[in-house]
Amino acid sequence: MSTIEIGLWVTGGLMVMVVLGMRVAFAAGLAGLLGLVWVFWSKRSYDPEMLGWAVGVAVKTAGQVPHSKVSSQALSLIPTFILIGYLAYYAGLTRALFEAAKRWVAWVPGGLAVSTVFATAGFAAVSGASVATAAVFARIGIPEMLKVGYDKRFAAGVVAAGGTLASLIPPSAILVIYAIIVEQDVGKLLLAGFLPGVFSAFVYAALIIGLALTIKGFGPPVTGFTWRQRFAALPPALPIVAVVVIIIFFVYNPFGDAWGTPTEGGAVGAFIVFVMALIHGMRLRELKDALIETAKLSIMIFTIIWGVLIYVRFLGFADLPSAFADWITSLHYSPMLILVCILLAYAVLGMFMDAIGMLLLTLPVVYPAVMALNGGEMVSAADSTFGMSGPMCAVWFGILVVKMAEFCLITPPIGLNCFVVAGVRPDLSVQDVFRGVMPFFIADAVTIALLVSFPAIVLWLPSLA
């Protein structure tokens, strides 16, 4: 049996373990470990005397991965971004944002829903995780919308969809993970996420306004705020702007030298939010809770990372990624059709999997194939299939894949954001939220189609940097 066949068998076994409910990180790690044993033993022609040797080499090879793969400066962004999110609650940033958005934009048709979308977009600029964003705004946004007569299912849908913006608008843990898997510049990717994130917010807003104009009794505009009230709402929300500006200036300063690396930007942002939380009256006990929660979420993510990377190490020994890339490039379909098929495959996979696990699992195989499709990692824009250089294609594909992964957070049957929103509101079932979020599928499909057709939306900012 060739190593590639071994790779396919083990991958099948991994799928079975995941479906049977083994925790994803460990299923991947176990599949990788057993796969390594298999590959090493096959190198010794399955000699029974060499089985012990194969187990030893496999275990030692796998045993390097947890330490070696988490000891990365780039990955240190993940705990930092998570810490920012938890500290932001204590700093009172969420309510301040919603209030400001309400006073400024709620006068449009479907005003409060539009305000919620923009408030989540604003919070996304300090939060690196979609689920946390959805949970917070379910508490703040939904009651306000219900007060003025919105359909409660739709109100829940707005929040669930708005939460997904957190992973495109920097900072974003999932973009960092993508950058690390594919070894691309983290700063460029974070920068690239900004416009598509804002763009998604506007598509959501347009959808809401459209619905408000066509459906009678949808939800009235909220008017009557004086300019004085509007400006009064800004100062409490200003710290967000400060944090955003700092992170952006660290990554890319339009007026000259940037201030540092994205890693440093994230940490300085967290520090500012921490100081604000202190000013806002955070206690030591609350800080301790925030740290333990940060640790839990970080460890959960890192366990998936090293677990999946043990499996990926096995794939390396089985030589599967290059075989898949060869296969994809040998297909006689148009490259764009293949790309669209890959994105659709993500949509299907995303129904059943968590976003980070999905990326870690698939990218080591899919990414080289996409790069090969475009003409190679170092191809110039002129010689490429998609009309962009290798590094730019990596950025573009990254944003597309992350947008797909976010889309999956609101699709049934496992749309984590919808579960969270339903959890915050006992009067809503998960089915209600899924029903309410349905219109946003259309918005997301439109956004993805536009990002595929007009890569400039993604690539304009990073091309300046």
Added chain:
Amino acid sequence: TEWNVSVWGKRRAFTEHIHKLAELVEEKTDGEFTMNISYGGLSNNRENLDGISIGAFEMAQFCAGYHPDKNRAITVLELPFLGVSNLDEEVAVSHAVYEHPAVAEEMAGWNAMLVMTSPMPQYNIVGTGDPRATLDSFDGMRVRATGGLGEAFAAVGAVPTSMTASEVYQAMESGVIDTAAFAQHAHLSFGTINEADWWTANLNPGTVNCPVVANIDAYEALSDAEKEAFDSSVPEAIDHYLANYGELLDRWDSVLEEKGVEKVMISDEELAEFKSVADPIHDQWIEDMGAQGLPARELYDLVNDTLDEQRASN
């Protein structure tokens, strides 16, 4: 026989000798002995020695400066201002050191045997802003340089700043660092040359040493014909590497011109002063390594003697 070979990054001048070796070995054994070269699929670049020691793969490349404590003996080749001035000298010096019993013994601790070096030219610096041609101008300069090189720059008041190679371009663009020390091919592949205003043509502060090693058991398990094919191909592979890198160096001047990068020449007095600052680093190395039971003085002298011999023979 099929060997897995673990390297990192992308195929570049730095890995050409490995591809050539694989090609030659396969040719000479009529396809009996093949090498499967993997870029990053089998190991992290800083754990290639670990992988060799485990027996996970049969051949690998690593750099001494990535983990000095794993390979103390060959760090002698990374001392600043050894006076190596071209790739031929680098090969001669490296291979002389590789053949020293103390070096072979340390590598045998990893179940590894040294096959050949990956000669790198001197790590001259590219910089942004006004050219720095004097030692005084190095004061306060933020430079990306690792290991012994970093120490040498620190000795003249510069501030060595650490980051991974892939972050260097952005750090330079953002002004986190002013200068970066690399070999020419790395200035090209990491894009630092695109940000640079100047390049020091003759500072020649030192370089890194990156050997290719094989797993001893795997080598011993080769048939006599395979061993012969392997051994006889090493010099050819190195020659191919040198020719290929030579072409890159020939292109270098035109690259500088095309990108508008100024060539900075540093005066002999300034160089001599820099070297004298670096001398204590050499003494320190001999003292430290000697204290750890290595024949440090012997290795250090071996480098200098080989260099003299090499020059005399030309």
Added chain:
Amino acid sequence: MAGQSAVLEDGSTLSRMDRGLEHLERLLAFLSGLGAFALMFLAVISVGGRTFFNQPLPGYVDWIETAMPLIAILGISYVQRQGGHIRMDIVVGKLKGRALWAAEWITTFGILVLIAALVWGSWAHFQRSFDMGAPLWSRDSTIDLGLPIWPAKLIVPVAFSVMCLRLVLQLWGYGRALVLGLEAPVAVPLVQSAAEQAAAEAEQMQGHEQ
């Protein structure tokens, strides 16, 4: 997102051991969180030093790399205790009674096999970097400062050993439930429907709101 567990407690030996181990696990998780907190200060010091004194923190990257295993791995057992490692519960969510406990026992056993192997593998990884005869016992060091790496590598087998204890306890808990046909056994994270899980998460968020 880390799911919230419902781990039941009573006066039995198993439950007492569960709570005893939880104290240790919570301490380790807190150390992980403290590491993340320290990372933030490290960056602030580095940026501040560079900007105001032209004196970046020497070996900034080395310190981060050394701290990462502490942050990312040390508290792993606490997350396992709380049932916080994500999984797909489409199938297990439908199971009840003995079938459920059998499924849980089998997948937990699979995790134990993996983690026990990794204790061995990560210990070997540590050993290769450790040498009683060398200065600072170091046979592997960071690039810039030459910090010994063995302490960071040692964190992994330590954290995984605690995890093994936790997994053995959970196997005991599931096994007991399987044999006795229990409805709601102690000392194991109980399957919650996704909605219940989200409710628990939301409740926890509310705790943070002021």
